[in-house]
Amino acid sequence: MKFRKTMLAAVSVFALAMPLSASAQGVSPETAEQIQAMLAEMQCEMDPSDIEVEDDGYELDDVFCADGQYDIELDSNLNETGRRKE
Numbered sequence: 001m002k003f004r005k006t007m008l009a010a011v012s013v014f015a016l017a018m019p020l021s022a023s024a025q026g027v028s029p030e031t032a033e034q035i036q037a038m039l040a041e042m043q044c045e046m047d048p049s050d051i052e053v054e055d056d057g058y059e060l061d062d063v064f065c066a067d068g069q070y071d072i073e074l075d076s077n078l079n080e081t082g083r084r085k086e
Helices: 002-023 029-041
Strands: 051-054 057-065 069-073 080-086
Touching: 029 051, 029 057
Parallel strands: none
Antiparallel strands: 051 057, 057 069, 069 080
């Protein structure tokens, strides 16, 4: 039981820190959370600090999905506009 509480605390701290690290790159915490939720639905994950703001949206570097690693481009409405397998 103590291990479970420790793990829950560690995961909570990490989850709270994820949007903060992304906001340092010019991405709002809300946008970082939306991107992370979208990726989870796609069975993908990434380090939020790898979200880059582009003129016309966002570039997601080093996205790890079930079928491989990708760079994904999103428009300003968070619609996927491109994907490159690495």
